[in-house]
Amino acid sequence: MDIGVIGAGPAGLALAWFLKGTKYNVTVYEGLNDVGLKPCAWGLISGIEDYVPITKEAIISEIKGFRIYLDDKLVHDIRVNKKLGYIINKPIFLKNIAEKVEVKYNIKIIEKDGEYFTTEGTKIIADKMIYANGHYSLPKDNTIPAIQYITDYQIDKEIVEFYFYSDLLGYAWIFPDENGSKIGIGGWADIPFLKERIKRILKGKILNFHGARVSDFGILEERLNGRFIGEALGTVYPLTGEGIRPSIISAKLLADSLLNEKNFEREFKKSKLYWTIQTQAKIVHGVKKGYMSLKGLSRIMTKSDPNLVLKVAIGDFDSFDIIKLFGRMII
Numbered sequence: 001m002d003i004g005v006i007g008a009g010p011a012g013l014a015l016a017w018f019l020k021g022t023k024y025n026v027t028v029y030e031g032l033n034d035v036g037l038k039p040c041a042w043g044l045i046s047g048i049e050d051y052v053p054i055t056k057e058a059i060i061s062e063i064k065g066f067r068i069y070l071d072d073k074l075v076h077d078i079r080v081n082k083k084l085g086y087i088i089n090k091p092i093f094l095k096n097i098a099e100k101v102e103v104k105y106n107i108k109i110i111e112k113d114g115e116y117f118t119t120e121g122t123k124i125i126a127d128k129m130i131y132a133n134g135h136y137s138l139p140k141d142n143t144i145p146a147i148q149y150i151t152d153y154q155i156d157k158e159i160v161e162f163y164f165y166s167d168l169l170g171y172a173w174i175f176p177d178e179n180g181s182k183i184g185i186g187g188w189a190d191i192p193f194l195k196e197r198i199k200r201i202l203k204g205k206i207l208n209f210h211g212a213r214v215s216d217f218g219i220l221e222e223r224l225n226g227r228f229i230g231e232a233l234g235t236v237y238p239l240t241g242e243g244i245r246p247s248i249i250s251a252k253l254l255a256d257s258l259l260n261e262k263n264f265e266r267e268f269k270k271s272k273l274y275w276t277i278q279t280q281a282k283i284v285h286g287v288k289k290g291y292m293s294l295k296g297l298s299r300i301m302t303k304s305d306p307n308l309v310l311k312v313a314i315g316d317f318d319s320f321d322i323i324k325l326f327g328r329m330i331i
């Protein structure tokens with residue numbers, strides 16, 4: 001059976017990787033001339049190496065601590081003895097997978113009346129086409145802007161910093177990078193606001209500036225039909241904007257459903273990924289609709305037990321954790 005995948009991001013490449021050597025022949029079509037070009041801070045939580053390989057050369061650093069700020073004041077400075085995650089070189093990480101699967105570059109796919117074509121008009125022949133084209137296919141209302149400066153500011157390579165504000169549904173970050181750091185901000189605000197706010201933490205010589213939209217909506221239930229994976233399905237944690245790991249897990253869930261001839265929607269809805277993303281989405285929607293105050297959320301995220309906040313932030317939580325943090329208003 002021939003499967004065409006639209007988009008060679010973490011989701012599309014991971015799907016091809018999981019289906020390699022099976023009865024499915026997968027071709028990934030990528031509109032750009034290389035992988036890993038989309039703006040991203042390259043943070044990855046530990047555990048994903050159980051799904052896809054992360055080679056040594058793709059690891060910039062191992063994260064062993066984090067600092068949390070509220071309205072420019074440091075509230076937590078946590079260092080642990082274990083690895084919490086990685087800063088990866090995303091292009092190298094993706095390239096390592098792309099080299100082992102079938103990827104066709106510089107081919108942008110367009111759907112017309114249920115059929116698929118390249119921009120030159122060539123028809124794509126496949127038994128099944130899957131969208132893994134990220135935020136590009138999402139309605140604007142389901143996404144928020146995120147901007148990022150690459151600078152030469154040197155930060156401890158094992159530490160990531162998060163800056164929360166009482167007047168922003170979102171946050172700013174400083175992540176270590178190969179030659180300095182990535183200093184970014186994303187949230188429910190317009191770009192001028194974000195550009196102004198990030199000035200408070202911007203340091204070092206600016207080497208590059210870029211941005212993209214990122215989903216903060218949660219899973220799009222109507223896309224749970226086995227034709228969407230990754231951010232195109234909404235697999236981004238709305239509280240953190242973390243999308244690489246969830247997109248890879250969504251690809252695994254689809255691959256397993258295909259291989260075991262199971263219903264993807266049913267399998268996906270049983271997963272921890274679905275429940276944790278949708279729980280975070282409820283929190284974000286609650287603030288947008290005014291059921292919860294932004295100030296209240298910022299305080300909860302910064303003043304509660306940092307280990308509990310970390311569990312909730314990375315999607316490693318159960319209903320008990322949510323009740324401990326938010327009371328019964330979410331569950």
Ligand SMILES: Cc1cc2nc3c(=O)[nH]c(=O)nc-3n(C[C@H](O)[C@H](O)[C@H](O)COP(=O)(O)OP(=O)(O)OC[C@H]3O[C@@H](n4cnc5c(N)ncnc54)[C@H](O)[C@@H]3O)c2cc1C
Pocket residue numbers: 006007008009010011012029030031032035036038039040041042043044107108109110132133134135136146147148184211212213214229230231232236241242243244245247
């Ligand atoms: C500024 C910023 C910082 C971020 N930082 C992090 C982070 O540190 N950690 C993290 O986990 N997540 C982060 N994210 C989110 C993360 O980048 C995405 O959620 C993740 O890459 C989604 O993976 P994906 O494979 O679903 O989609 P994408 O990575 O967006 O890949 C989609 C691919 O499809 C291609 N494409 C699109 N349309 C077509 C078409 N019609 N035909 C062919 N190809 C097409 C695109 O060129 C792209 O290569 C960040 C996002 C932003 C904007």
